[in-house]
Amino acid sequence: MxxxxxxxxxxxxxxxxxxxxxxxxxxxxxxxxxxxxxxxxxxxxxxxxxxxxxxxxxxxxxxxxxxxxxxxxxxxxxxxxxxxxxxxxxxxxxxxxxxxxxxxxxxxxxxxxxxxxxxxxxxxDINDNPPVFPGTQKNLFMAESRPLDSQFPLEGASDADIGANALLTYTLSPNEYFSLENPSNDKRVKRLGLVLRKPLDREEAPEIFLVLTATDGGKPELTGTVQLLVKVLDANDNAPAFDRTLYKVKLPENVPNGTLVIKLNASDLDEGSNGDIIYSFSTDILPNVKSKFYIDGITGEIMVKGYIDFEESKSYEILVEGIDKGQPPLSGHCTVMVEIEDTNDNVPVMEFKSLSLPIREDAPLGTVIALISVSDLDSSINGQVSCTLSPHVPFKLVSTFKNYYSLVLDSALDRESVANYELVVTARDGGSPSLSATASVSVDVADVNDNAPTFAQPEYTVFVKENNPPGCHIFTVSARDADAQENALVSYSLVERRVGERALSSYVSVHAESGKVYALQPLDHEELELLQFQVSARDAGVPPLGSNVTLQVFVLDENDNAPALLPPPPGPGGGAGAVSQLVARSVGAGHVVAKVRAVDADSGYNAWLSYELQAAAGAARSPFRVGLYTGEISTTRALDEADAPRQRLLVLVKDHGEPALTATATVLLSLEDSGQAPKASSRASTGAAGAEAAVVDVNVYLIVAICAVSSLFVLTLLLYTALRCSAPPSEGACGPGKPRLVCSSAVGSWSSLQQRQQRVCSAEGPLKTDLMAFSPSQPQGPISTDTVSLKNFTAIFVRPLILDV
The missing domain is CATH 2.60.40.60 (Cadherins)
Structure with a gap:
């Protein structure tokens, strides 16, 4: 508009x-x-x-x-x-x-x-510049012999305005000798001159004063004047004449100094000195022409002497005079039009008008990153500029307006893959050879929270000894977030749930920054064997992202429970105190007369009990013994009258922990003659025989049950070991001492322990009853806090089966 x-x-x-x-x-x-x-x-x-x-x-x-x-x-x-x-x-x-x-x-x-x-x-344009002549006065020398209608060129005025404001008309002061020559139709050449209308006579009028007025076409009109002094000369009546009045020459820009533009030739019909011609620039020539060209006065050669720049000026108008050596001298005139040809000598120029950096990695396709302006001072095809982008990057250049390019996003960004792009924009013109310019742009990709914290593995197994000190560090979880700054700042927390009747946070806690997991209270293997829970990792992004990891904390048993004696079964000799039993003197060697029952709340090797008979100080050798692992008291020989009628036996019950814990049981035996209590003896014998038969039968079933359960458990552990064999070792458990495997005696046996139910905190499932099995000649060894062998798992996590004989 x-x-x-x-x-x-x-x-x-x-x-x-x-x-x-x-x-x-x-x-x-x-x-x-x-x-x-x-x-x-x-x-x-x-x-x-x-x-x-x-x-x-x-x-x-x-x-x-x-x-x-x-x-x-x-x-x-x-x-x-x-x-x-x-x-x-x-x-x-x-x-x-x-x-x-x-x-x-x-x-x-x-x-x-x-x-x-x-x-x-x-x-x-407004008409604010009047016409201006090169000078205020011009001297013209004319021979009196010049014929009528002779023409004498004049330098016209110039007007800095354009259009009608610069359209000049000329008038000459009234006189009888001269009239004005009509200007040429060629706008580039102002053909203005005097035409002789009356023969000159030096004796009558040696000098003629004229005033030339130039008027522009503006409103109001502005004028300019120059005084013309015509001096009438004698003699030399033939002026030099050029081949043409207008010469047109094309000259490339940037040509070196001394380059020949044109060689002019003028002729004079006179002879001698009147026909010798000297070439020179007109006194009315513009200063910028004089600074660019010079003319050889003898040869008429016009040559370059200054820097020719198409961008400075596209053409030059050179006015040349040829003056003979006659007296008075006569002159001829011509015009040389030099058109400058453009060469590709200007490098394209780039300018970044607007930059929107950094760019978010979730920016939509087509997002404008920069607006680039390109220009070239050359003309035509030499000034036509195209832009390219390198290297292969997720951006492209789009031509939006004339000489404008937009740098836009062309494909999706991922800061975690590439966080910075170094772009090179090349602007190249259409010249031959073409010229180019480059500009580098560093595009930083701003992070968005698109990566959740991740753990190295989805589950960790941790072993902690029971009776750990409160606040003990049991494990450290660590999650990595691929994002940056606050989007990668990870904090940890427990995934709260119930563990039985209590909250998970009453057992463990996690440090929000370091990920260290602490046991808040001493753990009891007899109360809690497995504590399974989840730790959550959340970043600080908006919105935050997170993930969970599962921790399985196995509480390892320590020997913190002494053997506990079980009360004898109700019946004759039973009671809440010491074990009391009637024994007939007629029983033979190896006869079972009583049994001590005890149980240990610990597990594994710590719960394996052995029985020893303590000899009283100063007493004779006792005719009784106790089974090392069964607790059965039997005779070592046949009883006789020399044996005291009341026998007091002290049985020491000891577990295999380190250090071992013990308990003492007192057994009171009353010896009776066979005639006094044949029935009791018979009942005792029958009861002992029945007990021995029951023990034999139960041992058979127990061995079968142990083998079946052990086989099933071995298969389960093999599968578990195969799935977890590549897992890195977890951190060590708290507390002193090393748990040990329970081993059998040289002959192989099993211990009768109390049946208990243990809660395993891995899920909200039913209570589980485990079986502790012992195999003959099983070697002793420590339990690693990081990995547990198949035999160790068998010894630790299989709870005792109680046999009441």
Whole structure:
């Protein structure tokens, strides 16, 4: 859209129509205004915000900014009302020289979202420059012998304005000798001259004064004048003549000094010194021509002596005079038009107008990262620039406007794979050979919380000795988060649940930062054999992500329970005190007369009991003995009358822990003659025989049961070991001492222990009763806190089966 300034009713109508056109084109992204040069400061140019479709209240929040090519202070925008106004003096001639079109190009950039608008403000020419001649006076030498209609070229005036304001007309002061020659139609060459209308007579008029006036076409008109002094000479009546009045030459830019432009040739019909010609530039030639070229006065060769730049000037007009050596000298004139040809000598220029960095790794495709402006001072194909991007990166360049490229996201980003991209943008023109420029851009990828903390394995097995000190460190969990900064800051917590009647947090705790797991109270193997729970790892992202790991804490047994004596069964000789039994004197050797029963709350080797008969001090050798592992008291020989009628036996019950714990049982035996208590003896014998038979039968069933359960458990442990063999060893358990396996005697036996039910805290399942089995000749050895062998698992985790004989 375009707004022009004028005067009068016609100008107002034109302004209204152009304003309507501006409103219609406001959404196009390209707005055009026009203002006259020399407009005063504050002159209204246009409502730029309204014409670009922007709200005035958006200008400041969206970082509205205006950039212009060249001078930055000519125009300004009032951010309060969105009006573009003149900020400083605008001189069209200073800004654009004699170019037909003169515009100030503005680039309006707003963010959120990023938009770029092109605004062109055309500067209209006003008639503020009068025509100017090269000098105030010019001397012309003319022979009196010159024929009528002879032409004498004149250098015209120049007007810095353009168009009608620079359209000059010439008038000559009234005289009887000369008239003006009509200008040529070739606008590049101002053919102005005097035409002789009356023969000259030096004796009558040796000097003629004329005034040449140039008037431009502006309103109001401006004029310029030059005084012409015509001196009439005698004699030499043939002037030098060039082959042509206009020569056209094409010259590439950047040619070295001394390059030949053209060799001129003029001829003079006179002879002698009157025909010798000296070549020179006209005194009216422009200074920039003199600085670029020089002419050899003898040969007429015009050569380059300065830097020829197409971007500085596209053509040069050289006025040449050929003057003979006659008296008076005569001259001929010609014009050399030198057109400069462009070469590809300017490297493209890149400028980053806007950068939006860093870019989030979850940014959508098509997100604009940067806006790049490219330009080339060359013309035509030499100034056509294309941009490429390297290396292969998830970005691409999109041509958005003329000479603008947008750097946009082309594929998904992952900061954990690549956190930074070094991009190289290459701008290359279309010249041959082409010139290029490169710019590097470092694009950082901002992290988002898209990775949850992960543990090295989903489950850990930990072994802790019972009776650990409160607050003991039992394990450390560690999770890794691939994100960065707060998104990778991991904190740990327990996944709370119930363990029986109590909360999990009453047993263990986890440090939120280090992941160290602590036992808050002493653990009791007899109360809790396995504590299974989960630890949660959460990062500090928004929203937070997390994962869980399972810990299986096995509580290893220590010998902290002494053997406990069981009360004898109800019946004759039974009671709550010592074991009391009637024994007939007629029983033979090996007869079982009583049995001591005891149980140990510990497990494994710590619960394996042995029995010893303590001899009383000063007493004779006792006719009784006790089974090492059965607790059965039997005779070692036949009883006789010499044996005391009341026998008091002390049985020491001892477990195999380190150190061993003991208990003492007292057995009272009353010896009776066979005649006094034949029935009792018979009953005792029968009872003993029945007991022995029951022991034999139960031993058979027990051995079968142990073998079956052991086989099933071995298969289960083999599968468990195969699944866990690759797991790293867990941290050591707390507490002193080493648990040991329970071993059998040399002959192989089993211990009768109390049947107990143990709660295993691995899930909310039913209570489990385990079996402790002992095999003959099983070697003793320590239990590792990290790995447990198959035999060790058999010895530790199989609970005792109680046999009541």
């Amino acid at each position: 375009e707004f022009s300034w004028g005067s009068g009713q016609e100008s107002r109508r034109l302004l209204l129509s152009l304003l309507f056109l501006a409103a219609w084109k406001a959404g196009s992204g390209h707005v055009r205004y026009s203002i006259p040069e020399e407009a005063k400061h504050g002159t209204f140019v246009g409502r730029i915000a309204q014409d670009l479709g922007l709200e005035v209240v958006e200008l400041v929040p969206r970082l509205f900014q205006v950039a212009s090519r060249g001078r930055e202070d000519l125009l300004e925008v009032n951010l309060q009302n969105g009006i573009l106004f003149v900020n400083s003096r605008i001189d069209r001639e200073e800004l654009c020289g004699r170019n037909a079109e003169c515009s100030i190009h503005l680039e309006v950039i707003v963010d959120r979202p990023l938009q770029v608008f092109h605004v062109e403000v055309e500067v209209k």
